[in-house]
Amino acid sequence: MTAGPQATGPSFWRRWLDQPILRSIGGVGAAAGLSQLAAIAVAPILARFYSAEAFGQFGVIVAYCNIAAALLLFGLNDAILAADDEVAADQLLSAGLKISAAALIPAAAASALAIDRGYFGLGPLPIAALLVVVPLLFCLVLSSLLQASLARRLRFRPLAAGYIAMGWSRAVGQLVGGAIGAAYGGLASGELVGRAVACRTMAKGLAANWREILAMPRREWAMAVRRYRHFPIQRTPSTLLSAIAVGIPVLMVTSLFGAGSGGQFSLMLTMLMGPVAIVQRAVGDIFVGHFGRLYRHDPHGGRRFAMRASVLALAGGAIAGALLWLLGEWLFVLIFGAKWQAAGQMAALCAPWIALMLPVAALSQILIVTHRPGLKLLFDIAFVGGLFALQLAYQGAARGAGALSFVRDLSIVCATAYALYIPLIAFALWRPGRVGEL
Template identity: 35%
Template sequence: MRLRQKLRGGTFSAMILTGGAAGVAQLFVLATTPIATRLFDGEAFGTLGLFMAFSNILTIGVHFGLIDTILAAKDDDEAETLLLAVFLSIAVMSVPVGATMFALIALDLFGAGALPIWTAPATALQAACVAAVMAQQMAAIRRRTYRTLAGSHLALGLSRGGGQIGFGFLGLGSIGLVMSELGSRLVTALVLWHLSPPLPKLDRKALRRAASTALGWRRFMVFRTPATLLGVLKVSFPPLLIGAFFMVDQVGYFTLTTAVLFAPIGLLQKAIGDVFTGNYSAARRSDPREATRILWRTAAGLGGLGFLMAAALYWSGPELFSVVFGAPWRSSGEIASILAPAFWAMVLAAPLSPVLNVLRRPDLLMWFNAAAVVVFIFLYWATGFWRLDFKATVGGISTIILVSNLGLFGLVTLADRFIHERMD
């Protein structure tokens, strides 16, 4: 009993430490954003939005799902070897990723032609840094070194917000925003490197072992990579769609809106979602009916809270954004009003989605994301074929997000109801 209480106390402390650090970091970025919007224009934010969308997608080409094997490794030695394999993959694949981005810009595919050519090498470095951060965070979770994990959250948020303000005062425009994002990832990678144990000695034996261990996980990577890609595409497709058919400053208005809306959703996932997942998982092992009650109580609270926030955005979005971020950003508030129903659905569904992992059916989420991406592709075609205007396209994006997240909530509740076996 004492051991169980100690473990619960340690878990709670870890959640407070990591969740608190992530919350502080996100709040700092939110607090500095009204300053950044007065230092950068819509075109600069549009360049940042496209840069981040492409780099998030291409990051998968740097590690091919190998990062996720670190948590799944059978022992700590294998996990450390896989961490080394990730870094080797980063070193090898960063150049092809940069070349791919250069080709996308040169051929003007998916709106990439709006990006300056210097973003091609920046994308390669960004993808490498993001993959390095993700791998070291996975290793920290496996080692249960939660102070290291908390330090990475703080490093990312503080360096990102501080970098935007610093580069903004220097008047560097699009270059400043991109460099602040890239710099924050680089700083976070270096902080994790400093706080983490050293990697195995790099010699021929270590290289051969890393390569053979990674090949042993190739089946896992073959299935995991498409699932990861679909999840990233679902999030990254909207700015690419807007960039392909509209002006870069309109991408910027959309980028600011989604950054502001996703911040509270991220906080809710940390403050409510993590606690809900732990309580639901524990109840599912002993009393599935109690787990169902926890699910619906949490859903009711999230639905009510989301409705209040969405109503404020719907009725007062343009005015709120004009006051907080400056009059030029009223267009972002208009976008927020259009996205308000989608925002409510995301607040409801996102913190509850780990139920599918608890029930050992993450494949359902993969197929669901695949369906959402297919619908986004249809919207891409429809925007060009019917020449939809900007607001109609944003309305289409909002409808897809709304329906997909309501569908996700329905999928979660159905899985809870019809997967009856208790979890061991």
Template identity: 30%
Template structure:
């Protein structure tokens, strides 16, 4: 990724991400004392439900925003996705009214039934956030993405600490997520933002959905399975080992997985913008570009992974308090899995860009079976939670290695087709 535009884009996004996510990380020692492991257990379940419903809300049409050569057509696709988000949020609220208590009890967090209105609002915020992000990636508004990442961190931390001090537990943790996502949509009104594009007519929205129907019909379910592969194991942990076990694992996911996801997202956004430009334009080089990105990410993440393995239990106990030492042990076990996620996730959009949704769907389903199935088997066999986390880590490593092989195969096929074209 030696191209100046790509490096500049990554540096700008990372600057905003580092500032915003730095605030979030600095806040966790405070949050760990304002909220107990049970509160974090509710947050784990809430986040998992919102993530799965939120990613389905867009019908994956936001991924198709990168494809059209014409900006007006791309904007129409984005608006179609936003309509789907609004409808999904309303349906989520209605489901909560009818089945909220039963769902919350099944997931082991009865208090969630009283907070279901937050689920619907956060689904709306997350869906809008996803669509706006892809539009900014398309137009390469990396500075706007950096500002967005900063505002997201500021909003989340301010809400969670303020409400925690006021004794609003566990709702303060949940509200903070929605506030952060809401502030993260600000780039939509920046120069070149989606809201500055012409509004499409209903017939154009229908035509856009018809043209990119493989995204709702195939890719949306693939993305749901992708998210489920990360979130369902956490739900199984909550159901099997209780709110405290889920809360300990939840802190690990946020303290370690949060920075991994944010930095990976920054690289992912720039990689996606540059890779899609290569596919739309003449020439080849997608496969070397993809391989180089993964190798450099592996080299970058290797040192933090080793430090996690060596130091995380003692560091977690010192920074967050003795009751959180178990989170450090989980971080120690998951270190290699997070390294694999860090290196491979940024290139995962390759299959979508090349319209290989079927391959992505198969991979997503396989990972869900490995991760959730492994944790579920540990539950059935009566294994301790530490064993379940180790099985989860191994499943993720195998899954991300497979995704790299599939992405490289697709990229090489695209390069060969470009070379053969007249």
């Protein structure tokens, strides 16, 4: 009697690839890739439709809106991720929607004053720019609240759909704006269209009882805000400093080396940091969703999961940095033409920055789940302080250096800051805080 063939289990690679987090990263990562494919596809056309000055003004608008959105969120998007149960998460979502909506009117007045007085580099803009600035500000706040809610519920399919919808609708809007000669308004309007479409897609995918959330009595959501008050107190200044750190390099390059170098740097950031931020945010949302659920029920298992994820993330960042160092200049010349070669050189010089920012920014979500937002504030203060120190150095002794030297040193400062962030994340993982602890 011969024995029949024995059934064999799935291979190691099949079991590894079937893990929920890897399937989620694959899906959302692919969606982020498709979203950025739209940006890459239209980039050569946009570079011919819009001038360097238009890209610069668009960069100022986006930087200003990101900074203002950081204030209007009051850290409640991070509080949603850290909430101990779904009831508290819904209460915080209701609070975020209502508080930010109430603050939108004074934010619009402040934006009008900034344009009139020329604050934040908004001086060259007409007052009509408010028609784009205020809705874009609202969409940035809403999308952050929705992304946090989707990640908490592990609903990554609508999150992925939102990324795809944003990328392609933004590309179409910016192409139309360029075709009609709308200058910076075309770029900003396209960004607004993309964000609005993404918000609608994610709101439908959340499958929440919106009537109940919007009608929630104030005493309920106010109780949740008081319980998680360390997020508004600590995360608001931290998020504000993060937004400043993202937006200020363009202003630094422009002020030190003129509009030409500023335009090259702005295009580089638009094409490089935009995709990097979306991919990092996509992976970060998936990581914090799975890590948060595991850590709340099994802290030791959550730590093991975070350690494995850290190794993979750092390896991925190293590969991305190496590719950028080797191919950055060549790709920019290929896509945009020889006149944008300096932007490609700047991109290659930013390789160390990107190599560490990609993994560390995603892993920093650990500070949210472990209730250690104060460590993020400490990092942001040191990061922004390093940027201002670099600015002062180039205004003084290094004034004769060129823009490429400045970008090289900027990359070193940013990479060093992210390297020093790693011990803070490890400390939070092994020494978590408590709810309500300041």
